[in-house]
Amino acid sequence: MNGTSYRTKEAVLKRAQEAIGIPLGEIDKTGRLRTGKGAVGTTIEESWYGYAPNSESEPDFPEAGVELKAAAYLQGRTGVRAKERLVCNIINYMEEHDKTFETSSFWHKCHDLLLLFYRHLDGVPKTAFTIEKALLFQFPPEDLAVIRQDWETIIGKVRTGQAHLLSEGDTFYLAACTKGASAKTLREQPFSPLKAKQRAYSLKASYMTRLLQTYIFGEAQSERVVKDWRDLRQKRFDRYVVEKIAPYTGMTQAQLQEALQVHSTAKNLNELLLAKMLGVRGRIAATEEFRRAQIFPRTVRVRRDGSIRESMPFPAFDPVRLSQESIWEQSVLYEQLAPARFLFVVFQETDSGDYVLDRVQFWNIPEADLAEVGRVWERTVQTLKRGVRLTPTPRGVGNDLPKQAESPVAHVRPHGRDGRDTCSLPDGRQIIKQSFWLNNTYIAQQLRQTGGLAR
DNA sequence: GCATGATCATGC
């Protein structure tokens, strides 16, 4: 029996609203809350709505056509954000490949969501949490257009026997995230003998953050890159961006400034130029699509020989927190990298030594390379736990955190403002703030392999 | 010439 007393969306929502403010410990009648992940949603289904939890293909309330999801959010100094991605149903590669978006298991189950938001507080038991907001949610058409394209991207990989190459960053809002007892849970796929990681449809945490900020906390929406979403019926979002930039390829930075009437000496000049090319008034990274999809614009200067001078940094990490991480898939770095997409704005050096706009290119880290970053993360955690060896050198203070030579993909390097921009190591000593970086050689290789797509 | 350590400029 699946929530049969609740036959309409309104009835389902009304019951949810009655739960607002009641500690989850009081709602829980079966001790379900003590179980692991997903316990909050299951507790409410079981003890509040009075039906057996199911992981079937139907929505939780079949007659009302609503799927119930509980989701945690965090409230920090910088505002509200989703604690994690919203995980939907597992992708059955064997069955999903011959469906359309309309007949897909995702759409069948999740076209209408009842989102129950609770605030997560570190160190507070779940029994003390309360549901604070209930929202009946349907995807707005401008988002649904992108989600439909995302679904096609995911299923396209299954159809070409590449389910084992799926990764969370392949798509914009709807992603295929790993799901299983461990990340090593594998499933069959229809067009390849290789087993693929078990994955589930999910809405990226970045998407959930904007959903919260917009529909729960009433923040204004940001500027959109795509002004008329109907353009996305025929054209993928990434293609839309690439085509907007195409007329400007071959121009130097100075020529672009002239053509676009951007008179600025700002260090983020290239981002300003990119915004003008896309017809965006503010910053690219601040647009609704870029925020929802966790897209980072990055300028890359490629030298004549195809090499790239600079590696690409991530935000500085907190060594104490990092040393306490234990599961790669739950680490801060994984959350920053796995779902992310990058928009590389590639400037190519010409024979005369000028740099001209060559192309823009979306990129996300392939699954195998993400695993390699995981190994660098692992070595970093181990080194921090053991105690970093600091050695004075003629050029500053050396350390034994993972170096570029140790991995083809990533390394650890200082990332401070100056010699006084330090942080504490687990043992209390101070060190210049450090970051993970993607190797310049790795970025160059990725651009060579995937380049030309956007031309 | 590159890897490594260091630092700059801007915006929030």
Place this chain on the structure above:
DNA sequence: GCATGATCATGC
């Protein structure tokens, strides 16, 4: 004041 993205400087 600091995070962020971008870039510099030089010993090997």
